[in-house]
Amino acid sequence: MSFRAILLTVVLGLILVSTLVTTAFGARGVRLAINTLLEKQIFTTLEAITSLVQEHFEPAERLLETFAHDIQSGEIPGNDPIMLAKEFARALEYEDGVTWISFGYADGSFAGGWIQNGQTAINVSNPDGSPPKEWLIDSKGNLEPFFGRNLPADFDSRKRPWFQLALENTERAWTLPYDFATGERGITVVQAVRTEAGELIGVLTVDFVLSDVAAYLDKLTKDFRGEPMVFSVNGQLLAIPKAMDSLPVVEKVREMIAAKGLEAGIEDHATVVQLSVADDRYFVGFQATHIPGGLECVSAILLSRRLAFEGVDQIVLLPRPWP
Numbered sequence: 001m002s003f004r005a006i007l008l009t010v011v012l013g014l015i016l017v018s019t020l021v022t023t024a025f026g027a028r029g030v031r032l033a034i035n036t037l038l039e040k041q042i043f044t045t046l047e048a049i050t051s052l053v054q055e056h057f058e059p060a061e062r063l064l065e066t067f068a069h070d071i072q073s074g075e076i077p078g079n080d081p082i083m084l085a086k087e088f089a090r091a092l093e094y095e096d097g098v099t100w101i102s103f104g105y106a107d108g109s110f111a112g113g114w115i116q117n118g119q120t121a122i123n124v125s126n127p128d129g130s131p132p133k134e135w136l137i138d139s140k141g142n143l144e145p146f147f148g149r150n151l152p153a154d155f156d157s158r159k160r161p162w163f164q165l166a167l168e169n170t171e172r173a174w175t176l177p178y179d180f181a182t183g184e185r186g187i188t189v190v191q192a193v194r195t196e197a198g199e200l201i202g203v204l205t206v207d208f209v210l211s212d213v214a215a216y217l218d219k220l221t222k223d224f225r226g227e228p229m230v231f232s233v234n235g236q237l238l239a240i241p242k243a244m245d246s247l248p249v250v251e252k253v254r255e256m257i258a259a260k261g262l263e264a265g266i267e268d269h270a271t272v273v274q275l276s277v278a279d280d281r282y283f284v285g286f287q288a289t290h291i292p293g294g295l296e297c298v299s300a301i302l303l304s305r306r307l308a309f310e311g312v313d314q315i316v317l318l319p320r321p322w323p
Helices: 003-057 059-073 081-092 161-168 210-221 248-263 305-315
Strands: 100-105 110-116 119-125 133-137 143-145 185-194 200-209 227-232 237-239 271-277 280-291 295-304
Touching: 003 210, 003 227, 003 271, 003 280, 003 295, 059 081, 059 100, 059 185, 059 200, 081 100, 081 110, 081 119, 161 185, 161 200, 185 210, 200 210, 210 227, 210 237, 227 248, 248 271, 248 280, 248 295, 280 305, 295 305
Parallel strands: none
Antiparallel strands: 100 110, 100 200, 110 119, 119 133, 133 143, 185 200, 227 237, 227 295, 271 280, 280 295
């Protein structure tokens, strides 16, 4: 070969190598930029979920403190279950997210106020085997008998898990998710109310139906990319959008949070990890969410890397969809 041919071959080779190296670095730079933007979006969404969850459960501590004081001091006549239940129902008119406020007496009887679809009602029962009684409250505060629900006839507040939890704790405590007597699934924050001498008067509760939290998350998915979820700190699923119920990746996230919650504790600041399930890869962000009164939650967001950036990957001809 002539010197000119050798020189031309060398120059073309250098140009080709330089182009390939530049393309490789450029592609990697694009991937890193995409991932950075993705993580920022996850952090923003986590902040929104955390604020939403805290706001949703925020009334619990305030309501317990107020009603415990009023019952102990006699400002509310605790010996009149109907009047007590009406006070609970009146408070619910100004609280979003709270489903029930109730009081289980030391003798097993019960007084509660509840709200559904903007309609307030009260429930009073005793453990003598007679069915609970319920009334709707009209705009003038009058009571109208209500027979629209199938309630257990043997309701004894002392046998309910929330009552036992209150007796086992000297301060406020949260139940794990459980089935309410009305059939709904929810969680309850409880507080035992005692006389100055320490004698049990009863147990106050504030109840939250978990389907209400899930409804909030469904609304959130319309404003943010990704799927929000809420877990207990030990990995028990509290709320999730309906469309996510049966996806295998949700169980993977639950296991991951359970392991971190039990071994090292979930960080207060947002953390993002990558998780492979089947033929997809997910970015999972999670963050501890502290609720006044001792409820420890984990806010989480799940985002499919393939669905979110498949189009971008094809445009820049990336050799793989993640670094």
